[in-house]
Amino acid sequence: MTTSRSCHVVVVGSGISGLTCAEALLRAGHDVTVVSADALARTTSHLAAAVWFPTAAGPPDAVARWGRTTFDLLAAHAATGVPGVTMRESLVLFRPGVEVPDELPAWAASVGDVRPARADELPPGYPAGWRFAVPLVEMPVHLPWLHAQVVAAGAREVVRRLRGLDDVLDLRPDVVVNAAGMAAGALVGDDSVYPVRGQIVRVRNPGVELSVRDEHHPGGRAYVHPRTDDCILGGTLERGSWSTEPDPAETAAILERCADIVPALAGAEVLESVAGLRPGRSEVRIERDDTLLPVPVVHDYGHGGAGITVGWGCAQDVVALVGSVEG
Numbered sequence: 001m002t003t004s005r006s007c008h009v010v011v012v013g014s015g016i017s018g019l020t021c022a023e024a025l026l027r028a029g030h031d032v033t034v035v036s037a038d039a040l041a042r043t044t045s046h047l048a049a050a051v052w053f054p055t056a057a058g059p060p061d062a063v064a065r066w067g068r069t070t071f072d073l074l075a076a077h078a079a080t081g082v083p084g085v086t087m088r089e090s091l092v093l094f095r096p097g098v099e100v101p102d103e104l105p106a107w108a109a110s111v112g113d114v115r116p117a118r119a120d121e122l123p124p125g126y127p128a129g130w131r132f133a134v135p136l137v138e139m140p141v142h143l144p145w146l147h148a149q150v151v152a153a154g155a156r157e158v159v160r161r162l163r164g165l166d167d168v169l170d171l172r173p174d175v176v177v178n179a180a181g182m183a184a185g186a187l188v189g190d191d192s193v194y195p196v197r198g199q200i201v202r203v204r205n206p207g208v209e210l211s212v213r214d215e216h217h218p219g220g221r222a223y224v225h226p227r228t229d230d231c232i233l234g235g236t237l238e239r240g241s242w243s244t245e246p247d248p249a250e251t252a253a254i255l256e257r258c259a260d261i262v263p264a265l266a267g268a269e270v271l272e273s274v275a276g277l278r279p280g281r282s283e284v285r286i287e288r289d290d291t292l293l294p295v296p297v298v299h300d301y302g303h304g305g306a307g308i309t310v311g312w313g314c315a316q317d318v319v320a321l322v323g324s325v326e327g
């Protein structure tokens with residue numbers, strides 16, 4: 001028998017995954033406690049470029065479905081002035097020798113209008129590109145706002161570094177949501193989560209308004225995402241690397257290739273370089289597990305480079321799984 005009774009749900013994690021789950025669960029009428037080890041500013045979510053774009057996450061069908069839900073919700077957030085969320089005009093570049101696909105990729109179905117770039121929209125040396133608009137989330141603004149929403153809606157908070165998921169049982173949950181990012185696998189004995197290191201450089205925004213990316217740059221991935229006062233320049237995608245120390249040589253290389261795709265960035269003032277670990281997994285794990293604890297666990301982790309892109313869609317599935325708990 002399934003019912004939709006109200007539960008006490010302990011959500012582990014207060015990055016984008018934990019906070020979207022907490023918000024959606026509160027909205028569905030559940031009682032929520034958020035447990036996290038780190039301040040918001042120390043989460044991976046906080047440092048993310050946080051543009052809507054499905055990078056390094058699977059499986060494709062589910063990512064497309066979660067991505068579409070999240071796109072629509074973030075677009076609505078942008079339209080209603082939710083702090084930190086904007087729609088950002090974007091350009092994907094194809095350099096000489098890189099074939100422009102005949103068919104648009106799966107993500108384009110969520111985006112709607114994707115058109116060929118005009119010649120006057122392309123940087124020097126680039127023959128082709130696609131133009132479209134996607135949500136961009138300024139996480140240092142948005143994450144604290146989302147956190148405040150969750151607290152205002154009645155969530156309790158516990159600061160605690162768990163050694164295992166059973167460390168929350170004293171909080172007397174009916175259900176536990178495991179949204180602990182890079183740590184989520186280790187907390188439950190799942191060794192299929194691996195780091196995908198990403199280094200980015202923050203520069204003062206010299207007036208750039210367009211997000212631009214070249215995934216085929218010979219020097220490595222190149223992307224520029226302008227925000228209100230700064231631009232995020234990327235980046236690296238290094239599977240298996242655990243280092244969160246920025247590498248100065250990589251900083252210089254990122255600056256160089258980003259100036260190739262957005263010449264206005266040449267000489268931009270560097271604010272900082274940072275490196276974070278995307279929580280990689282062959283597939284995002286959204287699943288109910290009744291074997292781990294005396295109460296059901298619902299997993300929400302392994303989002304790779306797409307945690308902001310799929311966050312709200314995943315949270316919706318988490319709410320459905322929590323709702324499946326027998327009353």
Ligand SMILES: Cc1cc2nc3c(=O)[nH]c(=O)nc-3n(C[C@H](O)[C@H](O)[C@H](O)COP(=O)(O)OP(=O)(O)OC[C@H]3O[C@@H](n4cnc5c(N)ncnc54)[C@H](O)[C@@H]3O)c2cc1C
Pocket residue numbers: 012013014015016017018035036037038039043044045046047048049050051052053160161162163179180181182183184197198199200235275276277278279301302303304305306307308309310
């Ligand atoms: C350089 C870079 C750029 C990125 N750009 C994008 C992008 O443009 N678009 C996009 O969609 N995604 C992007 N990502 C990916 C995105 O940042 C992640 O997928 C997302 O942040 C994962 O969110 P999360 O909430 O699952 O994990 P996190 O944000 O890491 O949060 C984990 C939470 O779990 C808590 N926790 C961990 N261990 C414990 C423990 N033992 N006990 C208690 N609590 C614990 C932490 O305190 C934290 O609150 C990027 C990532 C990087 C590194």
